[in-house]
Amino acid sequence: MVILVILVNTLISLMLFYVVWRVWQLKQQLAYIADKLTAYESCTRTALNKAPENIYLSQQNIYNLRQKNQALQMQIQQVRQIIGLLLLARQIWQRYFIKLGLISGKRTVAK
Template sequence: MVILVVIINTLISMTLLYVAWRVWQLKQQLAYIADRLTAYESCTHTALNKAPENIYLSQQNIHNLRQRNQALQIQIQQVRQIISLLLLGKQIWQRYFPKLELITGKKTVAK
């Protein structure tokens, strides 16, 4: 009877020892995961710490670029209008003064 109690106690002790070992392994794994998460949090904090300021500066730069782009678009439109006026002037000149050359100013002889 005593041998049966000793065997049962030994089995219970070995089972509890195995459970304690598994809990200790789980604790080690959780500690490792916690350390990694802390390191990841530190890295992301460092990377994203200045993100709002950088986003704001980028928005300002984009706004400034859009304003400069609008000014350039107006200048491009003005240059196109000038070129159109010059071409219209050339067409009118050729229509009403077909015998005169634009560059030399000499009359050409019609054949």
């Protein structure tokens, strides 16, 4: 009977030793995860701390680009108008010389 009690106590002690060992491993894993999360939080805080300033600078840059784009759009429109006027002038000029050539009889025929 004493041997049975000693055997049961030894078995219980081994099971508890295994439980303690697993809890210790779990504690180590949780400590590792906590350290990693703390490091990630620190990096995130550093990045997000500068976010408002970066957003403001980006907004300023976008505003400046839109202003430059608007000026360039005006210049493009002016160039298109100038090209349109030049094409119109060319058409008028060609019509004038064609009529002038028909009236004066100086029109030459290509051979």
